[in-house]
Amino acid sequence: MESKIWLSTPHMSGKEQSYINNAFETNWIAPLGPHVNGFESDIQNYLKEDSHVAALCSGTAAIHLGLILLNIGKDDEVICQSKTFSASANPIIYQGATPVFVDSEADTWNMCPEQLEIAIKDRISKGKTPKAIIAVHLYGMPYKVEAIHKIAKAYNIPVLEDSAEALGSSYKSVKCGTFGDIAILSFNGNKIITTSGGGAIVTKDLKLKEKAVFLATQAREKAVEYLHTTIGYNYRLSNVLAGIGRGQMEVLDDRVAARRRNYEFYKDSFKAIDELRFIDEPSDYFSNRWLSCMLTPSETVREGIRTALEASNIETRPLWKPMHQQPIFKDAPQYLNGVSDDLFEKGLCLPSGSNLTENELNRVTSAIKTYFRA
Numbered sequence: 607m608e609s610k611i612w613l614s615t616p617h618m619s620g621k622e623q624s625y626i627n628n629a630f631e632t633n634w635i636a637p638l639g640p641h642v643n644g645f646e647s648d649i650q651n652y653l654k655e656d657s658h659v660a661a662l663c664s665g666t667a668a669i670h671l672g673l674i675l676l677n678i679g680k681d682d683e684v685i686c687q688s689k690t691f692s693a694s695a696n697p698i699i700y701q702g703a704t705p706v707f708v709d710s711e712a713d714t715w716n717m718c719p720e721q722l723e724i725a726i727k728d729r730i731s732k733g734k735t736p737k738a739i740i741a742v743h744l745y746g747m748p749y750k751v752e753a754i755h756k757i758a759k760a761y762n763i764p765v766l767e768d769s770a771e772a773l774g775s776s777y778k779s780v781k782c783g784t785f786g787d788i789a790i791l792s793f794n795g796n797k798i799i800t801t802s803g804g805g806a807i808v809t810k811d812l813k814l815k816e817k818a819v820f821l822a823t824q825a826r827e828k829a830v831e832y833l834h835t836t837i838g839y840n841y842r843l844s845n846v847l848a849g850i851g852r853g854q855m856e857v858l859d860d861r862v863a864a865r866r867r868n869y870e871f872y873k874d875s876f877k878a879i880d881e882l883r884f885i886d887e888p889s890d891y892f893s894n895r896w897l898s899c900m901l902t903p904s905e906t907v908r909e910g911i912r913t914a915l916e917a918s919n920i921e922t923r924p925l926w927k928p929m930h931q932q933p934i935f936k937d938a939p940q941y942l943n944g945v946s947d948d949l950f951e952k953g954l955c956l957p958s959g960s961n962l963t964e965n966e967l968n969r970v971t972s973a974i975k976t977y978f979r980a
């Protein structure tokens with residue numbers, strides 16, 4: 607059996623080790639220290655737009671704190687893109703609030719502006735104005751930034767931008783992670799860059815960043831004794847892991863370029879196979895192509911390819927199963943147009959790591975070509 611080809615694995619540059627060594631040499635092994643501060647500045651300098659970044663232990667923690675900063679509490683309603691990973695929606699439940707799921711549109715696979723407005727109007731008519739909107743740049747493709755934010759503004763609802771999969775993506779040359787009232791990033795092991803596990807919250811206002819750090823460090827008031835007037839969390843990023851992040855930030859643009867090359871390679875390799883479709887970037891959109899995804903004609907073909915590749919020791923995965931189809935969210939209000947269900951049936955994510963070798967990429971395309979010839 608040939609070696610396993612994974613969907614997306616960590617890709618170290620070699621630069622991380624010196625930051626880690628420095629953390630050990632200086633004994634900054636705690637969830638604070640110079641690498642945490644340095645990693646935050648690296649991200650701020652990368653994102654620009656006067657962003658303020660707080661490094662945290664996960665993207666999920668960042669979404670949780672983001673909802674707290676937006677004052678989401680018990681029985682509030684929060685609109686969330688249905689087609690996403692469950693971590694976008696789970697923190698709504700942590701806060702005792704109710705998720706309201708909104709379907710996707712076909713150009714970017716992200717939140718459909720029409721469905722969003724239908725949902726907002728309907729929730730208002732039922733007596734509750736949604737308190738926040740969680741919009742996601744899925745697989746690195748920016749959501750319809752202008753349309754979504756225009757609607758959010760018209761109804762005065764803040765946007766929490768889930769940019770966990772989209773570090774390095776941009777819309778009209780402005781980086782993803784800077785559009786929301788609050789944005790979040792993830793540095794989980796499978797993301798475009800990683801700190802092993804980690805995340806960040808991005809704010810437009812220094813005070814809000816400071817509040818995020820305060821909440822992430824057990825909400826300790828400035829007093830000699832341990833004084834608490836707010837419930838806190840232990841969500842800060844370790845200085846050792848922030849060192850990995852600093853080394854990764856040095857090569858982020860290379861990682862984006864490599865993932866985009868994977869996408870072009872797949873698209874080009876399958877151009878003679880009419881059954882397979884790739885969705886290009888609309889103009890003004892720049893995707894980091896975190897995962898290369900393609901659409902097959904049906905669930906049967908999607909499963910046929912997936913199991914054929916599995917037999918060749920190649921990992922592929924259906925697109926995220928929409929949240930409105932998840933047993934945990936079955937009672938949540940939902941505004942659907944069929945797009946995310948259709949994408950889930952037909953879509954497949956291909957091995958997409960920036961560290962895939964030419965030989966590995968060729969193994970993937972040969973296996974798929976063999977499936978269609980058989």
Ligand SMILES: *Cc1c(COP(=O)(O)O)cnc(C)c1O
Pocket residue numbers: 663664665666667690691693694742768770771791792793794803804805
């Ligand atoms: C990975 C991911 C998260 C969660 O990030 P973690 O760092 O794994 O907690 C949230 N939203 C989306 C869309 C993700 O892909």
